[in-house]
Amino acid sequence: MNNRFSQFLNSPFFVKKSRTNLDKNQKLCICSQKVQNQQLPLTLAIARNGTKLLLKNTPSICLFTSIFSITSIPYRNLDVAIANPNSTPQVEAVVSHLVGVMDRSIQVAANPEAVNVRMTTCEVQVSGSETVYLYQEQAIADNLSHPYRQRFLQILPNQDKVESRAYKPIDAAKWIGLCDRPPTQRTLDPSDLSNEAVCSVFLMPIANIYLGATQPGGCPANIRGAVTITNTIVLHNEGMDTWDRGFDAAGNQVWGAENEAYQFRWVD
Numbered sequence: 001m002n003n004r005f006s007q008f009l010n011s012p013f014f015v016k017k018s019r020t021n022l023d024k025n026q027k028l029c030i031c032s033q034k035v036q037n038q039q040l041p042l043t044l045a046i047a048r049n050g051t052k053l054l055l056k057n058t059p060s061i062c063l064f065t066s067i068f069s070i071t072s073i074p075y076r077n078l079d080v081a082i083a084n085p086n087s088t089p090q091v092e093a094v095v096s097h098l099v100g101v102m103d104r105s106i107q108v109a110a111n112p113e114a115v116n117v118r119m120t121t122c123e124v125q126v127s128g129s130e131t132v133y134l135y136q137e138q139a140i141a142d143n144l145s146h147p148y149r150q151r152f153l154q155i156l157p158n159q160d161k162v163e164s165r166a167y168k169p170i171d172a173a174k175w176i177g178l179c180d181r182p183p184t185q186r187t188l189d190p191s192d193l194s195n196e197a198v199c200s201v202f203l204m205p206i207a208n209i210y211l212g213a214t215q216p217g218g219c220p221a222n223i224r225g226a227v228t229i230t231n232t233i234v235l236h237n238e239g240m241d242t243w244d245r246g247f248d249a250a251g252n253q254v255w256g257a258e259n260e261a262y263q264f265r266w267v268d
Contacts, residue, residue, distance in 0.1 A: 027214045091155050094162045094203055094210060095132055097235040099123060102264035103141055114164035116141040119264050124186040126150070131156050137187070150175060153192055161202040164212070167193040201233055210235040221246065223252045239265040
């Protein structure tokens with residue numbers, strides 16, 4: 001097994017290691033499970049013809065599953081696909097996956113009970129900083145002038161991953177619609193950000209996608225009854241899937257994704 005893939009298997013995404021021989025007809029399967037009210041990190045499997053061949057935790061029930069074909073990348077050459085995210089190109093790759101406008105309109109068309117949310121992300125400049133910052137806001141599609149979530153994201157290398165570190169804006173109303181402004185007007189001072197990051201997601205490149213999750217145990221919060229939030233993110237060519245969840249002090253999920261991910265797709 002190559003060093004890069006061995007490194008991935010030793011990462012927090014896996015608790016068990018195994019080896020198997022696969023041909024080029026592969027798919028990358030992602031799912032998660034809930035055990036005693038605790039949401040485990042995502043399970044990843046290499047599968048062929050619907051058979052799971054490599055699993056992190058063998059789940060009795062998967063609450064959701066996403067399939068991404070990686071047939072164009074032979075298993076034996078997967079080390080080529082898993083590049084070193086300490087390089088600037090890897091940070092730029094994550095930024096290119098995030099910048100733009102996505103919404104859930106396709107998911108809503110298939111599930112009328114889902115709410116169409118629009119996510120808008122753009123690059124910003126923080127005075128005195130050489131690292132990459134993004135501004136991101138989420139709003140109900142028919143009420144875009146009143147976003148319910150606003151964040152500044154610092155995108156930076158972190159060992160073998162790319163970290164997306166989220167900060168709350170000090171004066172949220174000041175930044176509504178920031179991505180509609182010319183790039184020269186998207187400059188802020190460090191004092192416009194909260195002193196400490198709200199949460200971080202750590203992303204790892206696998207084939208042509210990025211898999212990310214919050215730190216083990218999630219991030220502390222005080223949002224709609226949740227004292228802890230967790231998130232698992234998949235960045236791919238069609239957009240982004242997220243499993244954003246909030247848990248109370250007893251470990252019970254009080255809001256967030258349940259039976260399927262929040263599926264954001266690019267808006268043309």
